Amino acid sequence: MSTFRLIAFTLAALVAAPVSAGGIGYAQATGYFKKESRPTLYQPLNLLDARDATAWCSATSDPLNEALSFGFNGPVRLEELKINSGNNFDANTWNEYGRARKLVIRSGKQSQTLTVEDVRGAQSVPLNPPMLGSRFTVEILDQYPAEDPDASVCLTDIVFISEGKPLNGPWLTTKLKYDKATALVMGSWYSGFEGTPDRFLSLNFDGSFRYSYEPFDTTRNKEKVVQGTYDASSSRIVFEIGGKKTAVKFSKDPAKKGGFNLNFDGELPEDLKGSWRSQP
Numbered sequence: 001m002s003t004f005r006l007i008a009f010t011l012a013a014l015v016a017a018p019v020s021a022g023g024i025g026y027a028q029a030t031g032y033f034k035k036e037s038r039p040t041l042y043q044p045l046n047l048l049d050a051r052d053a054t055a056w057c058s059a060t061s062d063p064l065n066e067a068l069s070f071g072f073n074g075p076v077r078l079e080e081l082k083i084n085s086g087n088n089f090d091a092n093t094w095n096e097y098g099r100a101r102k103l104v105i106r107s108g109k110q111s112q113t114l115t116v117e118d119v120r121g122a123q124s125v126p127l128n129p130p131m132l133g134s135r136f137t138v139e140i141l142d143q144y145p146a147e148d149p150d151a152s153v154c155l156t157d158i159v160f161i162s163e164g165k166p167l168n169g170p171w172l173t174t175k176l177k178y179d180k181a182t183a184l185v186m187g188s189w190y191s192g193f194e195g196t197p198d199r200f201l202s203l204n205f206d207g208s209f210r211y212s213y214e215p216f217d218t219t220r221n222k223e224k225v226v227q228g229t230y231d232a233s234s235s236r237i238v239f240e241i242g243g244k245k246t247a248v249k250f251s252k253d254p255a256k257k258g259g260f261n262l263n264f265d266g267e268l269p270e271d272l273k274g275s276w277r278s279q280p
Contacts, residue, residue, distance in 0.1 A: 023072065023073045023074075023167060024048060024070070024071075024072055024073075024160065024167050024168040024172070025071040025072055025073045025202055025204035025205070025206075025208070025210065026045075026069075026070065026071045026186050026187055026188075026202065026203070026204050026205050027044040027045050027047050027048050027056075027068065027069070027070050027205075028044055028068070028069045028070075028186060028187040029043075029044040029056060029066060029067070029068050029069070030065070030066050030067050031058070031059035031065070031066055032044060032056055032057060032058065032059055032066075033057040033058060033059055033152040035059065039178060039180070039183070040177075040178040042055060042056055042057040042152075042154075043056070043178050043183070044056050044068060045176040045178070045205060046156075046157075046176070047068070047155060047156075047157055047158050048157070048158075048168040048169075048172055048176060049157070049168070049169070049170055049172055049173045049176055050082075050084075050122075050157050050159050050166070050168065050169040050170050051156075051157070051170055051173065052084070052088045052089060052156060053089060054156070055086075055087045055088065055089065055093075055154045055155065055156040055157075056068070056154065056155050057087060057097060057152040057153065057154040057155075058098075058140070058152045058153045058154070059152070060152065061098065061146075061149060061150050061151055061152060061153065063098075063100070063139075063140035063143060063153040064139070064140070064141070066139070066140070067137055067138070067139050068137065068138040068139070068155075068158075069135065069136070069137050069138075069187060069188070070135070070136045070137075070138070070158075070160070071134065071135050071136075071187065071188050071202045071204065071210075072133075072134045072135075072160075072167065073134075073202075073204065073208065073210055073227070074134055074210070074225075075132060075133060075134045076132070076133070076134065076160070076162045076167065077130050077131075077132050077162055077163070078127055078130055078131045078132075078133075078136075078160055078161065078162055079126065079127055079130045079161055079162060079163070079164075080124060080125065080126050080127060080161035081105070081114070081124075081125045081127065081158055081159065081160060081161065082122040082123065082124055082125070082157070082158070082159035082161065082166070083100070083103070083114070083116050083122065083123050083125055083155070083157070083158055083159075084121060084122045084123070084155070084156035084157040084158075085099045085100045085101075085116050085118075085123070085144075085154075085155055085156065086098075086099035086100075086120065086144075086154050086155070086156060087154035087156065088120050088121070088156040091120075093154075094120055095146065095147055096146060096147065096148065096151060097146050097151050097152055097153065097154045098143045098144060098145055098146040098151055098152065098153035098154065099118055099143060099144040099146075099153065099154065100116060100140045100142075100143055100144075100153060100154075100155055101115065101116065101118065101142045101143050101144050102114070102115050102116075102140070102141040102142035103115075103116070103138055103139065103140055103141060104138070104139050104141055105127075105131065105136055105137070105138050106136065106137045106138075106139075107131055107132070107133030107135060107136045107137075108133055110131050110132070110133070112127055112128075112131065113141070118144040122157065122159065134200075134202075134210075134212070135188055135200070135202070138158065140153060140155075175205065175206055176205065179232075181232040181233050181237075182203075182205060182207075182232050184232070185203050185232055185237060185250075185262070186203050186204065186205055187202070187203065187278065188200055188201065188202045188203075189201040189202075189203070189262055189276035189277065189278060190276065190277050190278075190279065190280050191274060191275065191276050191277070194277075194280070195280060196216075196280075197280050198213065198214055198215055198216060199211070199212070199213050199214075199271070200212050200214065201262075201272070201276055203230060203232075207229050207230060207231060208227065208228070208229050208230075209227065209228055209229065209230050210225065210226075210227050211224075211225065211226040211227070211271055211272060212224065212225045212226075213225075213271065224271065226269070226271060226272075239264075239272075246264070248262065248263065248264050249261075249262075249263040250262055250263075251263070259277060259278050259279050260277070260278040261275055261276065261277055261278075262275070262276040262277075262278075263275050263276070264276070
């Protein structure tokens, strides 16, 4: 990909909320097995469908090199996770790949370490205390080894439970198809001081987006949320606001391995202008 890439965008009405508040917005990964040769096979969106037929697997046998990120269309209160570890397609894949044993889930300053048993099927793991947020990361800290020590480590599903109800599941299956253009920009983009961003722009798998300003001092500054839709293609993303379209620069960030910058120019709301980065 070239150092600078021009992206144009279609963006629907800002007042529209395409997905219900708190609904799952995306699943992303720093990497996954066969990403270049077979990008649909082990993509991170597989974690959201609660089906044994699909799984996410790490790029190498060392899952510590990978991080999974999940975004929601608004703040949620997570009380429980249902984790289906390993590649549970069948008994053979279960043995051929490594399985997660210990994981950590984080959101802001909150974190909890979770342990699952080496058994097939979903395991209920309570979060105590419940965790609040709209963006979460999950990392595998330890694993049950596969027959082949060089095999990837897999997770079949992570189902997020809030108020006793799952926020993702098999009803999402038809919406989770891999799209190359969407996969490139999907996830949360950050603005503000590095390490302590206060502006967040999440581009979701269903074509919706959520912008939020989350000031550290809420007594002097008010929080703000803007929601709408976007449309990505192989060469552009179009934001259409009030009948006006704008172009966006998309470039690799040479300062960070695997990092990207997203720069909005043109007649946009002040909230969306400026540079966004793919890492906090």
